[in-house]
Amino acid sequence: MQNNDDTRCGYVAIVGRPNVGKSTLLNHILGQKLSITSRRPQTTRHQVLGIKTEDGIQTIYVDTPGMHKEQKKAINRYMNRAATSALTGVDAIVFVVDRLKWNHEDQLVLDKLQHASCPVILAVNKVDRIEDKAELMPHLQELADKHDFKAIMPISAQHGHNLKELETMIEGMMPESIHFYPEDQVTDRSSRFMAAELVREKIMRQLGDELPYEMTVEIEEFKHEMRPKGPLLTISALILVERQGQKAIVIGDKGARLKTIGQEARKDMEHMFDAKVMLNLWVKVKGGWSDDDRALKSLGYDYSK
Template identity: 80%
Template sequence: MTSDVNHEEPTAHEFSPVDSVSEVSRCGYVAIVGRPNVGKSTLLNHLLGQKLSITSRRPQTTRHQVLGIKTEQGIQTVYVDTPGMHKVQKKAINRYMNKAASSALAGIDAIVFVVDRLTWNEEDQMVLEKVQGARCPVILAVNKVDKISDKTKLMPHLESLSGKMDFHAVVPISAQHGHNLTQLEEMITDLVPEGVHHFPEDQLTDRSSRFLAAELVREKVMRQLGDELPYEVTVEIEEFKHEVRPKGPLLTISALILVERAGQKAIVIGDKGSRLKQIGQDARKDMELMFDSKVMLNLWVKVKAGWSDDERALKSLGYDHNQ
């Protein structure tokens, strides 16, 4: 699996609108929203047909808005993957994530509101109240239906959800296994308005290669550590060097894994460095697929106390709505 991520680290504003080759050009923005851990990033990756957003079983894995761009048959759908909206805002990073998710609802053409199986809680209700003010069609995607043991409960639940607002559609799906995703994508495509394409046909995202590399490392940290480490871990890329060699391209990437306490550093490193080594191996494999290049990955772990509740530190680490 390869992506069309440009090693020159393009951003959205560097490109002029590109006309579609079809007679009628269509382009629209679709926000994927929901509370934490309902499968928004998994859904985005499957809709794109390749991995872009990182995933794990931990809530609040996604921290930033990430655009996933799909251009097919003259239709450009720009998906906006968002952090999970949550009620607890103890730290600056929580407030950042909620703001990133809420701001995604401005100026979009449709919303996919993702919920988890038969559950409806206070955070789902909070997301509902946000999307009700968006003034665009909302598709409710009921995810992970493959994990419902008693299928007779699904239809009554869907009927109950339908009464919560005037949804464009209510669709049961399994993002992980692809159930009903073709139907969902057809509904989304029908909502994409006429307009010139905002991105080149082969562009996958507005995010830079450095950003994607940092996210892949963070994903492997979260998957390796499970519940052993609080989510207050982030990754900073210190070196990202692309070389063209006779044997093929080589990317040299140096990444700093930041934690808040010395005990967390020991957990990430593991016994004799075993855990850090595994994180590096797993991240390098995904990077080589994403960047279509051999990768030399160097990892270090550093303590940066209180970074997750420090507005200035967050901005310096890329948690900036203006980027």
């Protein structure tokens, strides 16, 4: 039985506008891939919990979609609700910004944090990419004038710069409590969810700007069986797009692109699930799904999860 006199546990929301490195930060803190990443904004669409238990402290990180002003479609509104709802009931907030940049979407996030009831740490990410380091200190002072941050920390999520210091500060904010999750649990998300996300990541990385955001992945089969040579997972994934032309882009010439997506996703799945994976991919046109609240919910876009 745990005694909460010597254990700590709490929630930390990682927020920011799209493409500032929130998911990369979470993955580096956990020491493993959990949230998918790409160079495209709005890669993260869901809240994903990343759980780290170490030395009696359980820190539950909430990775969120990037907050953005454009809310033209239901999926954009969903992502903003998913990000905003993460601010409720957390013990600390890490607000991630990108180097020397500050735009209206950063301000949108800050406006949402004005009434936060917990400490807010500002993490200035990608500082390793700043060419003239002399520009950093004046910028940090400008940021300090915008809000009463608990701390402002220059970091590099990709290379691990200052992340230990960031973690130590966060851990100090965690309240005394029993742990909410088993010590070896790393996320609240299912293996089916993780499989779908890995396929979506490979599509986004393969296609760059060729494919709009009207693409999602649905797992139709996830079968686990023991074989003499070890566990085998049979996974069937349906890639949904909105138009016929998008389907042709995903499949590629003579199926070459879809084959590459499958090979790369399977490799990551085998590493994540520690099993041999047989992955089957199909592409289907489902017009209008990204602007249909009912379709979004049936595809797992439910921010209350």
